[in-house]
Every structure is written in C-alpha cells, then in structure tokens.
Amino acid sequence: MIEGVNLKDSGADNVVDLSGAGRCLNSEIVVAGNNNKIIVGQGVSLVNVRMQLLSNGNIVEIGSGCRITASIIMKLVDNNSITIGAGTTIGGCNFICGEGTAIAIGNDCMLAWNLEVRTTDSHAIIDVASGERINCAADIVIEDHVWVGAHATILKGAHVGRDSVVSIRSVVTDKFHESGLVIGGAPARKLRSGINWQRPLLG
Template identity: 35%
Template sequence: MQEVNGLNVEVKGESNTIEFDEETKFLRSRIMVNGENNTIILGSALSYTNFVINIKGNSKKIVIANSGKNINGLKIVSIRGEGQIVSIGDNFSCGGMEIQMNDENETLTIGDNCLFSWGIKARTSDGHSIVDLSTNRAVNLPKDISIADRVWVGEDVSFLKGSMISSDSVVGSRSVVTKAFESPNVVIAGFPAIVVKENIKWDRRRPSEYNDGQSE
C-alpha cells in the first residue's frame, strides 16, 4: 500500500494505471484495485475528502477532470463485470455521492460544471436478474447513465439505470430518476421524477444575491 498526501493506494494485478495530482490534498481517501488493465486518472481539485474507489475486474476506466471545487464523499464501486467507464467533467463539486456499476460495459458520464449535493446514488444496473418465465431470459439489463453540463442535483437523489439529464437543469431533492429527460433547462422532481418547471437556468449564487446582481 502506498500513501501520498492522505490518499492510500492498494493495487493487485498487472498493467493498471493510476494517475493523480500529488499537489491535491486528500483526506481519509482510498483507492483499491484488484484486476488488470484498469485506468484511474484524477485531475486536480481543492480537496478530495472521504473519497473511495473500489475496483475488481479488468479494463475499467475512471476519469475525473480538473476541478476548482471540493469533492467530498464520492464513492465509486465496481466489483463485478468488465469494462465499465466513469467520466466526470471539469469543475465538478460534490457533497456526497455513491456510484455502483456491477454488470457489464456500462458507462456513467457527468458533464462540466455540475453541482452535486449529498446523499446521491447512481446505479447502472439492478445487480440481480428479473427473469421472464416465457423466455428464461433476464429482462432488466444494465443501461448507461448520462448527466450533461451544468446540472445541479439536490440531496438524496437516486439515478437508476437509463437515467439522462440534459444541460442547465435541476434535479430536486429526494427525486428518483428512472428515465431520460432530453429537454434542457428544466427542473425535474418527484418519485418517479417528472418535469415540474421549464425554461430555467441556475446559478451558484444565493437567490437574493443573484437578484441584487441583476439590479445593478
């Protein structure tokens, strides 16, 4: 096991690549890899706190781009299957998120300048099979998850397989996203989530601060 700036790294297997910015501060963070031909690339950030990657299997890839924000409580787990990909864009910030990818070849993508709260979960598969008795085939196959640029996600949101959020959108707290939302500039919320408001954008400033800025 190797420790650099608070990041513990444990690797078992051959031809694995792990790259990270050694100037970035890590606190209570760990990477565990057991397999071959896996790639992990972490860009710079203000800090990574309670950050965990746990990979078992082969040919998996996790890439997090540079961020000028804090990335807290991000946990990425892929302990079954082969070839999964996680891609997170520039200036991602997070209070707490768990990503589970445990089937085959799924991809989870998060775009640039996304703001994620805490208690968020994303699952690209159900983990176990639902079988059609007439065909004896599993019907709940894994599906990719895609979240576009400039998406704000509230606390305790769940993204299930096949979820898609378009750009400049907001996902309300405790929503359960079960499908693709192709229209940008919307607020979605509910269980299951639906569009509740259209023609919006969002801003990191407080509402009163934002309005004061518009009146100047």
C-alpha cells in the first residue's frame, strides 16, 4: 500500500491500484461494497482525500498528473462512476455520486475549494398529484480545461463546455454545451462568451 493512504477494504473482488501515485498525505479509502475499481494514474497527488465506496460496481479513475483534495462518496445504488482527466487540479471538493450515475471531469481542469458536485439529492421529492418522483439523479459533465471558482455547486444534469469559467459561488443546474463561456449566478446563466483562461497570470 502507498504511504499516506489508509485503505480499508471490507468487500469482495475490489481493485484498488495506487501503484502510480506520487505524493500522498493524510488520505483514506473505505470500500465496503463489492466489484469496485479505483485506478490512480502516474504521479497523482492525493492530499486529505476521503473516498467512500459503500455500494457495488463503482468506478473511480483519476488521470495522470492530477493534484487532488476531495471527498468522494458513492453509496446510493450500484454502478456509479467518477472519472477525472489528466492534469486536473482540485483544491477541495465534495463529490456525491449515486443512483447509478456518472461524473466526468475532463483534462486540465482547475477546480477551486469548498465545492460541491453531486448527481443526486440523496432524498426523493414526490409530486403529490401523480405520486411520481420529480428529482431523479442525472449525470454531470465538465469538459476539458474548465475553471470552477470557489464555493460553487454543480448539481445533477449539469454540463459545462470546454475552456469555460464557472464564477465563484455559482449554482450550476443547466447544460452549457458551448465552449468558452463565463457562467455565474444562482442558478447560473451565461454571462459572457468567446473567452479562454490560463493558469499563470499574464504579465
């Protein structure tokens, strides 16, 4: 096992591959279900990471060169997945993925801190007249090279196009397929188009 990661696996037929990980510090992986898979790419940094896979058939894949501080919880129904593309950095995020849904984050994204990304509300809201549930879970997609500002929330069904920026404290509930957007607000809306961003400051 990798130094800096405390692994607790009480399930069966789980695969946890941390062989390529780089710096790991104060992190914990708890796997209570069966047939789960966690794959960490080359040179990945895990700092204060908490993973809880409490159902079956879940997949967590972290691409090479990522630097991550996050909590990942999969406990509501089986067969959920989270994929994080190569070179993505996450300063502090709670990922909650349930009801058989997926979170897909692209390459070279920059997610700030105190973020919430969740595909499920964890509890049902029922329409009284029909008796039907009205808040079903849905996948989340964040395409390549997206910057998500601090305190933002990305909710079920959201989609953010590549090269875009999600403003601080935004609540994203809609699909923004267009690339190069600034989106912001609660709920978030398109504020500007035709932009790109870079990690180093100009000048």
